[in-house]
Structure formats: C-alpha cells, structure tokens
Amino acid sequence: MPVPAFRGRPPGPSEAFVEAVLSIVADIPPGHVATYGQIAAALGSRDARVVGGVMARYGSDVPWWRVVRASGRPPAGHERAALAHYLREGTPLSGLTSEAASREDAVGRYRIDLARAGWSMR
DNA sequence: CATTTGACTGCGT
DNA sequence: AACGCAGCCAAAT
Numbered sequence: 001m002p003v004p005a006f007r008g009r010p011p012g013p014s015e016a017f018v019e020a021v022l023s024i025v026a027d028i029p030p031g032h033v034a035t036y037g038q039i040a041a042a043l044g045s046r047d048a049r050v051v052g053g054v055m056a057r058y059g060s061d062v063p064w065w066r067v068v069r070a071s072g073r074p075p076a077g078h079e080r081a082a083l084a085h086y087l088r089e090g091t092p093l094s095g096l097t098s099e100a101a102s103r104e105d106a107v108g109r110y111r112i113d114l115a116r117a118g119w120s121m122r
Numbered sequence: 123c124a125t126t127t128g129a130c131t132g133c134g135t
Numbered sequence: 136a137a138c139g140c141a142g143c144c145a146a147a148t
Contacts, residue, residue: 014145014146017145035130035131036129036130036131037130037131037132040130045143045144046131046142046143046144047130047131047142047143047144047145048130048131048143049127049128049129049130049131049143049144049145050128050130050143050144050145050146051129051130052128052129052130053127053128053129053130053144053145053146054129054145055129056128056129057129057146059129064129067129068129069129069130069131070130070131070132071130071131074129075129076128076129076130077129078129
C-alpha cells in the first residue's frame, strides 16, 4: 500500500512519524535498500538518527535489514542477521565473496553496493 | 527542566 | 579506507 502521506510537511506527532517510517520500509523491494537519511528526507526530516531510533524500537516487524547507513554498512549491531538476509535476497554486496560469506571473520566487514541496490521510492 | 543517548551523516585529517 | 568530530533531534534518564 502507498505511503500514508506526509510529503514535505514536518514530522509532527511521533506516532504518525513511526507509521510513515514503517510504511516506507515495507515498500522497499527485496534485494534493494534505502538509507536512514533517505527515509528521513522523504518525511521532511533531516535527522537520520531519529529514523534509526524508530527502527530500533518498532522495526522488528518490517524488513529492517533493507534500511542501511549512507556508507553502505548494515545497521549497527545487526551485521550478522542482516548478512543472512542479503545473501538470501541476492542484495548486491561488496567486499565479500560467496566463499568468504561463510567465514565467521567476514561478518561485519562487508558493505552493501548502494549504487546497485539503492531504491528511490517513487 | 537539563543531560545523555542513539539501528546516523558529511566533511576534514 | 579508517578515524574523529560537530550537527542533528526525539526519547529516555
């Protein structure tokens, strides 16, 4: 379903902001990702951290691994779980060979290839 | 009410 | 590419 709106207007009540964030995340197609800042901007905010805070508290029911940092790194503290999802969805990664993916020490060193996995939401 | 705390960013070193 | 740092703003202490 489409994003409930909020185009251009300031965030307002936290409840609505949370709904909007989760709605956008739910729309990111498998194999693709959006950055925290990108989502914040789509809601008229400039603070990516607030989006991170929303994900930390309410993101467990949506594909949270499809929201990444601007650097291409997965959400802090969730590198391992996120990697499993990326491999399963075929998300474009870098710094990681299919062989190294099974190595314990490779977890946390990879990055998502934003140029290829980036999503526009429009 | 003041401070600290983040699933963050961009820029300078 | 890694590291530090200021800016960011809602929530929790």
